Amino acid sequence: xxxxxxxxxxxxxxxxxxxxxxxxxxxxxxxxxxxxxxxxxxxxxxxxxxxxxxxxxxxxxxxxxxxxxxxxxxxxxxxxxxxxxxxxxxxxxxxxxxxxxxxxxxxxxxxxxxxxxxxxxxxxxxxxxxxxxxxxxxxxxxxx
Numbered sequence: 001x002x003x004x005x006x007x008x009x010x011x012x013x014x015x016x017x018x019x020x021x022x023x024x025x026x027x028x029x030x031x032x033x034x035x036x037x038x039x040x041x042x043x044x045x046x047x048x049x050x051x052x053x054x055x056x057x058x059x060x061x062x063x064x065x066x067x068x069x070x071x072x073x074x075x076x077x078x079x080x081x082x083x084x085x086x087x088x089x090x091x092x093x094x095x096x097x098x099x100x101x102x103x104x105x106x107x108x109x110x111x112x113x114x115x116x117x118x119x120x121x122x123x124x125x126x127x128x129x130x131x132x133x134x135x136x137x138x139x140x141x142x143x144x
Contacts, residue, residue: 050084054077058077074108074111075105076110078104079098079101079111079114082114083114086121091118094118095119095122098111099115109138109139112134112138113132116131
């Protein structure tokens, strides 16, 4: 048992040494060609791929021939895409996406609510209030 613990301790030590090397490399990772890739660059590439997929999906939903417009009952696709844009700091894109979603799904209260939040971030409180009001007209909140 003691010998097994020594081996396990050595393995943990080797693992931690590798961790320290990674930690000291300042968020850099080697790819298969030996180039250094910045973690932020990788994340941005992933976000761009997601953006493109959201756009393709929303375009397909808007296309009557695709059949997706009959399947999609609400604007959660637009909400997810706008959320990605907000988290990435692209409020103007989020605003456009949500307005596009509201145009497609005018009776989706969650789109109106999300658009209200974006308008608040822009400092457009009157627009935000109007969107929140629209959301409540579609889906009134129960009293708390």
